[in-house]
Amino acid sequence: METRLTRFISGPWPFIVPALIALVVMRGFPFIWQLWLSMTDMRLGAEASFIGLRNFRAIFTSTAFLGSLGYTAIFLVATVAGQMGFGLCLALILEGDFRGRDLYRMFFLIPWVISGLVAGILWQLMFVETGTGFLNALLGLFGVSPVRWLSNPANARLSVIGVYIWKGLGFSMLLMSGGLKTIPDELLESADIDGAGALRKLFSIKLPMMKEIVSVNLIFALIASLNSYETVLVLTNGGPGGATSLIALEMFRVAFGESRNQMGRGSAIGVVMFAVTLVFVVIYVRYSRFGKEST
Amino acid sequence: MARHGTPLQRFTRLSTRHLVAIFAALIFVYPVLWILMAAIKPDVEIYRQPLQLLPSRADFAGFQMILQRWPLWTFIFNSLVYSIGAVVISLGFALFAAYGLSRNDFRGKQTTLIMILVVQMIPALVTAIPIYLLMRQLQLYNSRIGMVILYSAMRIPWGVWIMVGFLNQIPRALDEAATIDGCSRLGILRRIIFPLALPGMASAAIFTFVGTWNEFAIASIILRSTQYLSLPVATMTMIAADPNDWRLVAATATVNLVPVLVVFALLQKHIVAGLTRGALKG
Incomplete structure (x- = not known):
């Protein structure tokens, strides 16, 4: 006689449950708890009480948060477009077989494997604003006077975006390379015979055939950019005057910044980030074949 | 890509590709290389000659300082x-x-x-x-x-x-x-x-x-x-x-x-x- 228990034990679940428990406790539960926290005035070392949506009202009327939301939007569009555009260019350069290709690919990937923290440190040194900073010294050779890369708000916004494009480009390049490889040679050859130019081939054959991989790239790049934190932390810490304050920085500042300890309000920002990320994830799961593939 | 054309055309195409790739690789690698070199440069050279990549001699004082x-x-x-x-x-x-x-x-x-x-x-x-x-x-x-x-x-x-x-x-x-x-x-x-x-x-x-x-x-x-x-x-x-x-x-x-x-x-x-x-x- 098979009881429920023996059936459970002889089924697949005993293998899966340990991982699921770890995930539910350490990853799943925080999602739910954060929803609750965002509706309390939680601070460390004090009783938390329920305050409804007041945290959300507070953040959506705070200039610091709205400012960070604004820059995050610009940042998202600029970094994702930059990474994907340049990533495609690099993938096209590396297309086909030629000597040195693997070496180039390795070089292009270096910014992507190093940590975001170190990337921030590197570029902070590159951006040193006196004449002895690397970039300013380089420009000095051409007679350009020193640029205030990070202390001028408008420049800082661009510099931060530039560094994130540099950092994330390799990932797009890899995906795009993978996409280019899936295009059958015969298709490109027949286009050659018809006399199609390189650009024509790119827009009429390659890109349409890579539609799926381009959308995967788009979703992953959006999620990564939305959750950018450490590189900008090192580069500007959100400054000057909040010009480069990304939403994740704002969340950390509110919750963990010097004696702020506003866990409830920080959680509200976390919920906003979570919600936006979830939208991207749901789009990905619904419109990709990946959810269905492994059946 | 470069499977056809005269040898000269193929050569120019290939060398353009290498030129672009080398330029891109420099942008990607140079800052990393620069900081690795800066870590072993004598003090003066970091501040005085930012454009000079290679140190005149290896100086590990930075690491010693951290270890201390x-x-x-x-x-x-x-x-x-x-x-x-x-x-x-x-x-x-x-x-x-x-x-x-x-x-x-x-x-x-x-x-x-x-x-x-x-x-x-x-x-x-x-x-x-x-x-x-x-x-x-x-x-x-x-x-x-x-x-x-x-x-x-x-x-x-x-x-x-x-x-x-x-x-x-x-x-x-x-x-x-x-x-x-x-x-x-x-x-x-x-x-x-x-x-x-x-x-x-x-x-x-x-x-x-x-x-x-x-x-x-x-x-x-x-x-x-x-x-x-x-x-x-x-x-x-x-x-x-x-x-x-x-x-x-x-x-x-x-x-x-x-x-x-x-x-x-x-x-x-x-x-x-x-x-x-x-x-x-x-």
């Missing part, structure tokens, strides 16, 4: 414990789960896989605050074991997805044959699946290692005491203490960079395979 002021070896040891711990534990859990998911068809399988995918795609960063509070509640805040547990849990979803991909390629007929020979499921996992999945696990391990070695945001809120700091968190602390000493900054960055660059240079193919699998095949 900070327990650098402890930081490195901690980071190794966190990364290797996360690799071993997360892949262990992931292998079991992937075995269950890949070898059986059952109700709820698809839902489980999708839930794991969703969790994988949402960065832990968005729940930094509840994770911080949870770690305090569980008495795991500011502890080595806590960091290992947290990192392991964070890496499980990706591990499951990549392992399911690998295990699906191992024919089920092998399992059936072993069952007939009287092998238990744990025996099958150990004697058949594990050896065959080893190459896949290796690339997952490398990828997980680099990811945890580089992780900063979560560690920065969980670790407080100097003796538990991971290298990236310690780096932030060390730099904050002497922000204007570029040589020290460069030396600290170098300590972070070298292991990653070595692992990457040696095992590039595995990392790339791991990434494309993780992102594409799931």
Whole structure:
């Protein structure tokens, strides 16, 4: 006689449950708890009480948060477009077989494997604003006077975006390379015979055939950019005057910044980030074949 | 691409390609090279000749300074414990789960896989605050074991997805044959699946290692005491203490960079395979 228990034990679940428990406790539960926290005035070392949506009202009327939301939007569009555009260019350069290709690919990937923290440190040194900073010294050779890369708000916004494009480009390049490889040679050859130019081939054959991989790239790049934190932390810490304050920085500042300890309000920002990320994830799961593939 | 045209046309096309590639490679590699070199430059040269890449002589004063002021070896040891711990534990859990998911068809399988995918795609960063509070509640805040547990849990979803991909390629007929020979499921996992999945696990391990070695945001809120700091968190602390000493900054960055660059240079193919699998095949 098979009881429920023996059936459970002889089924697949005993293998899966340990991982699921770890995930539910350490990853799943925080999602739910954060929803609750965002509706309390939680601070460390004090009783938390329920305050409804007041945290959300507070953040959506705070200039610091709205400012960070604004820059995050610009940042998202600029970094994702930059990474994907340049990533495609690099993938096209590396297309086909030629000597040195693997070496180039390795070089292009270096910014992507190093940590975001170190990337921030590197570029902070590159951006040193006196004449002895690397970039300013380089420009000095051409007679350009020193640029205030990070202390001028408008420049800082661009510099931060530039560094994130540099950092994330390799990932797009890899995906795009993978996409280019899936295009059958015969298709490109027949286009050659018809006399199609390189650009024509790119827009009429390659890109349409890579539609799926381009959308995967788009979703992953959006999620990564939305959750950018450490590189900008090192580069500007959100400054000057909040010009480069990304939403994740704002969340950390509110919750963990010097004696702020506003866990409830920080959680509200976390919920906003979570919600936006979830939208991207749901789009990905619904419109990709990946959810269905492994059946 | 360049399969036709006169030899001259082909030559120009190829050299243009190399020129562009070299220029791009410089932009990607130069800052990294610059900081590695700055770490061993004599003091004066860092400030006076920023455009000069190679040091006139190797000077390790920056590293000596760090070693004098900070327990650098402890930081490195901690980071190794966190990364290797996360690799071993997360892949262990992931292998079991992937075995269950890949070898059986059952109700709820698809839902489980999708839930794991969703969790994988949402960065832990968005729940930094509840994770911080949870770690305090569980008495795991500011502890080595806590960091290992947290990192392991964070890496499980990706591990499951990549392992399911690998295990699906191992024919089920092998399992059936072993069952007939009287092998238990744990025996099958150990004697058949594990050896065959080893190459896949290796690339997952490398990828997980680099990811945890580089992780900063979560560690920065969980670790407080100097003796538990991971290298990236310690780096932030060390730099904050002497922000204007570029040589020290460069030396600290170098300590972070070298292991990653070595692992990457040696095992590039595995990392790339791991990434494309993780992102594409799931």
